[in-house]
Amino acid sequence: MASDGTGVVALYGGGSGNNKVKVVDASSKSPAAATFSVKVGLAQMLRGGVIMDVVTPEQARVAEEAGACAVMALERVPADIRAQGGVARMSDPGLIRDIKRAVTIPVMAKARIGHFVEAQILEAIGVDYVDESEVLTPADDAHHINKHNFRVPFVCGCRDLGEALRRIREGAAMIRTKGEAGTGNVVEAVRHVRSVMGDVRALRNMDDDEVFAYAKRIAAPYDLVMQTKQLGRLPVVQFAAGGVATPADAALMMQLGCDGVFVGSGIFKSGDPARRARAIVQAVTHYSDPEILADVSSGLGEAMVGINLSDPKVERYAARSE
Amino acid sequence: MAVVGVLALQGSYNEHLAALRRIGVRGVEVRKPEQLLGLDSLIIPGGESTTMAKLANYHNLFPALRGFVSGGKPVWGTCAGLIFLANKAVGQKTGGQELVGGLDCTVHRNFFGSQLQSFETELSVPKLAEKEGGNGTCRGVFIRAPAILEVGSDVEILADCPVPANRPSIIISSGEGAEEEVYSKDRVIVAVRQGNILATAFHPELTSDSRWHRFFLDMDKESQAKALAALSLSSMDAEDLPKKKPLDLPIFE
Numbered sequence: 001m002a003s004d005g006t007g008v009v010a011l012y013g014g015g016s017g018n019n020k021v022k023v024v025d026a027s028s029k030s031p032a033a034a035t036f037s038v039k040v041g042l043a044q045m046l047r048g049g050v051i052m053d054v055v056t057p058e059q060a061r062v063a064e065e066a067g068a069c070a071v072m073a074l075e076r077v078p079a080d081i082r083a084q085g086g087v088a089r090m091s092d093p094g095l096i097r098d099i100k101r102a103v104t105i106p107v108m109a110k111a112r113i114g115h116f117v118e119a120q121i122l123e124a125i126g127v128d129y130v131d132e133s134e135v136l137t138p139a140d141d142a143h144h145i146n147k148h149n150f151r152v153p154f155v156c157g158c159r160d161l162g163e164a165l166r167r168i169r170e171g172a173a174m175i176r177t178k179g180e181a182g183t184g185n186v187v188e189a190v191r192h193v194r195s196v197m198g199d200v201r202a203l204r205n206m207d208d209d210e211v212f213a214y215a216k217r218i219a220a221p222y223d224l225v226m227q228t229k230q231l232g233r234l235p236v237v238q239f240a241a242g243g244v245a246t247p248a249d250a251a252l253m254m255q256l257g258c259d260g261v262f263v264g265s266g267i268f269k270s271g272d273p274a275r276r277a278r279a280i281v282q283a284v285t286h287y288s289d290p291e292i293l294a295d296v297s298s299g300l301g302e303a304m305v306g307i308n309l310s311d312p313k314v315e316r317y318a319a320r321s322e
Numbered sequence: 323m324a325v326v327g328v329l330a331l332q333g334s335y336n337e338h339l340a341a342l343r344r345i346g347v348r349g350v351e352v353r354k355p356e357q358l359l360g361l362d363s364l365i366i367p368g369g370e371s372t373t374m375a376k377l378a379n380y381h382n383l384f385p386a387l388r389g390f391v392s393g394g395k396p397v398w399g400t401c402a403g404l405i406f407l408a409n410k411a412v413g414q415k416t417g418g419q420e421l422v423g424g425l426d427c428t429v430h431r432n433f434f435g436s437q438l439q440s441f442e443t444e445l446s447v448p449k450l451a452e453k454e455g456g457n458g459t460c461r462g463v464f465i466r467a468p469a470i471l472e473v474g475s476d477v478e479i480l481a482d483c484p485v486p487a488n489r490p491s492i493i494i495s496s497g498e499g500a501e502e503e504v505y506s507k508d509r510v511i512v513a514v515r516q517g518n519i520l521a522t523a524f525h526p527e528l529t530s531d532s533r534w535h536r537f538f539l540d541m542d543k544e545s546q547a548k549a550l551a552a553l554s555l556s557s558m559d560a561e562d563l564p565k566k567k568p569l570d571l572p573i574f575e
Contacts, residue, residue: 037574038440041465041528044571045368045401048332064415067376069332069369104415104432105370106466128437128466151438233569278380285331285377286353 039153039173042106042128043237046070046174046260050250050281051239053077053264055095057102059273066277070106070128072262073099078135078182079265079304082315088136090118093125100126108155113321114140116149123152129174130154134320135181135264144321147171157241159192159318161199162218164234166322169221175234177258178318179242182265184306186243186252188318193240193256203229233257242318245270245304247283247297254287271301324542327352327361329387331377333369333402337527338535340570345532347539355386363396363542366403366422368465368525371431374402375419384420391424396518396541404521405429405468412471425519426474433469433510433523435489440465445481445512445524453540454533461531462512462524469523470511481513481522515541530573 049069054060060071075091076084090111100107106128111118113132118139122130132145134157147154148171156167157178164175177196179189199218206214206229215225227235240253241262250261261284263277270276279296286292307314326342328335330351342349349365352358364387366374378384391397391407399407406422408429434440445462462483473479485508512523518541526534 034438034440035442035574037463037528038442038465040571040574041463041525042437042440044334044337044528045370045465047334047336047369048330049370049373061416064372065376065417067332067373067380069373100436102416104413105372106437123438126436126438153437227572231569231572233571235572237571278376281373281377282380289353 034151034153036173040236042153043155043174043259046106046239047237048285049260050277050284051108051260051262052267052277053262054099054268057098059268060099060103060107062274063267063277064103064105066274067281068105068277069260070108071099071103072108072110072131072264073127074110077265077268078317079184079269080182081135082182082307088112090115090121090136093121096122096127097125110136111145112136113138114143114145116145119145119147119150119152119154123150127152131176132156132172134178134317138320141321144170147173155239157318157321158196160195160218161203161228161234162220163322164196164238165218165220165224165228168224168234168236172236174237174239176239176241176262179240179244180309180314181242181317182307183243183309183314184245184266184269184304185309186245186249187309189240189243189249189253190256192242192318193253193258196234196238197257200228200233204232244280245306246300247276247279247293250280251283251287251293254284260284266304269304271303276300276303324362324539325350325360326539326542327358327364329353329364329366329374329403331369331383332373333367334400334525334527335365335367335369336568336570337525338365338367338400339568341527341532341535344530345535345539347535354381355383358386358390361390361395363398363538364390365538366397366399366406367527368401368403371402371405371468372415372419374406375421379420384422387422388424391422391519394518396520396538397424398520398522398538399425400522400525400527401465401467404470404523405431407519407521408470411468425514425516425521426477427470427511427514427516427521428472429468430471431468432466433471433489433505434464434467434486437466439486439489440467441486443483445483447481447513449478449480450533450537454536456531456533460526460533461529463528464512464524467512467523470514470521471505473511473514474516477514477516479511479514482509482511484508485510528573530575 052063108129110133153173155174156172158164177192240258245266413431
């Protein structure tokens with residue numbers, strides 16, 4: 001749509017209906033509807049930060065005190081969902097409310113893939129971000145939530161560039177690479193980050209004429225593929241997730257080019273959560289300073305017990321959606 | 323050319339660096355106290371103010387930041403940065419958070435509420451337009467934004483905005499108990515200047531309007547002219563220029 005002279009094509013926003021920038025003057029006191037820039041804006045404020053899974057208000061306080069930039073309010077962390085099995089659903093709204101009251105940092109919560117009513121409930125209780133997450137049991141195996149219909153912004157998982165751009169087209173204002181949640185094993189997280197970054201690098205060097213066929217091959221909207229090519233990165237904030245357990249894991253994700261890190265089971269399934277949480281926060285800020293990384297990695301106690309992913313019996317959450 | 327530092331602990335520091343690049347100014351990331359040396363001015367970006375305060379504390383940045391501010395060099399805080407610079411903040415997390423201070427005002431940390439109350443609007447900014455040209459309004463993006471409740475006598479108000487009708491009531495926690503206070507005015511202050519300190523509750527770095535960044539750099543020029551500081555111009559060179567051009571997010575219009 002518009003070009004601001006830096007070769008950056010700005011899509012979305014300013015478009016139709018609710019997305020228009022509205023002028024608020026003294027006479028109309030209600031703020032404008034959430035524009036895409038406001039949705040992406042919060043994710044931009046989270047950049048360089050760590051988002052931690054918590055299951056109680058007390059854990060949320062520990063996360064806030066350690067310097068988490070947001071918390072993900074859950075009933076069970078992914079490692080427990082994995083261990084206990086069964087159907088994993090949205091958390092009790094009462095619990096999410098309690099966690100919201102306990103902290104001043106943003107609170108996120110998970111809805112099942114395609115379960116737009118869970119998302120409506122989360123919006124109604126005022127969470128700051130909804131994670132449409134493959135860690136919960138999917139409610140719709142063909143369709144994701146139409147995220148344009150919500151004022152609350154969404155973060156979605158992806159394994160590769162095509163999946164990321166499909167989610168952005170559905171209205172996701174933030175992307176996280178899926179990794180393999182609840183395993184404490186960073187190999188899948190690395191695979192997915194490398195896949196997205198590698199795809200973007202290949203795309204940047206592609207001839208413009210080849211982008212049409214490429215968009216078709218990765219099953220992504222052409223305009224977003226072209227925008228990604230021009231930007232040299234995803235057009236929204238990209239975090240890493242799924243298997244980060246140590247400060248070094250977190251710094252690895254940052255050096256691979258992510259904007260920030262989700263840590264799920266890695267903190268509260270470890271020996272000394274407060275200390276580990278604080279170390280991971282510092283590692284994300286000072287990700288390219290090995291001396292500080294060595295300092296903060298020392299004496300953290302037991303890390304969470306990992307799961308070996310070469311075992312075919314381990315269920316792959318990442319493969320639950322396309 | 324002036325060297326502008328951007329506090330790069332957490333938050334939208336990349337966006338500030340990109341905004342500076344768009345007007346041909348080099349910004350450097352600041353994560354440690356010693357990196358403040360040799361800077362002509364400093365931007366404290368948006369982000370989570372509690373996170374930034376924790377990280378500043380871990381690496382003992384507060385004394386250096388206070389020294390920088392009291393030394394009279396230009397400092398600009400956006401959103402979380404405004405909270406950092408305020409002498410007094412209300413609505414903080416349990417136990418409060420450390421502030422840099424220097425700006426004589428009271429800030430409410432989360433005045434406008436949570437993300438669902440985040441918004442963007444056109445702000446009337448006659449003083450900015452007078453100095454940097456353009457029309458009399460600018461695009462203000464407010465993300466879980468703070469606001470300025472009171473200012474001291476030597477603080478100049480650059481912009482205010484109407485208080486949204488659906489704003490949750492203010493909870494002021496003082497000492498032990500939390501008391502609810504009704505904010506009775508229908509407008510609230512969102513941009514101020516006090517000497518060489520500039521503070522905005524919104525995010526000019528998320529828009530393509532670079533007038534706020536130019537306004538900030540002009541503050542630097544004014545103070546340099548006063549100090550006849552031609553000496554400091556040659557000190558920093560390309561030694562820590564990034565090896566490859568950073569990849570910036572798009573600006574959503």
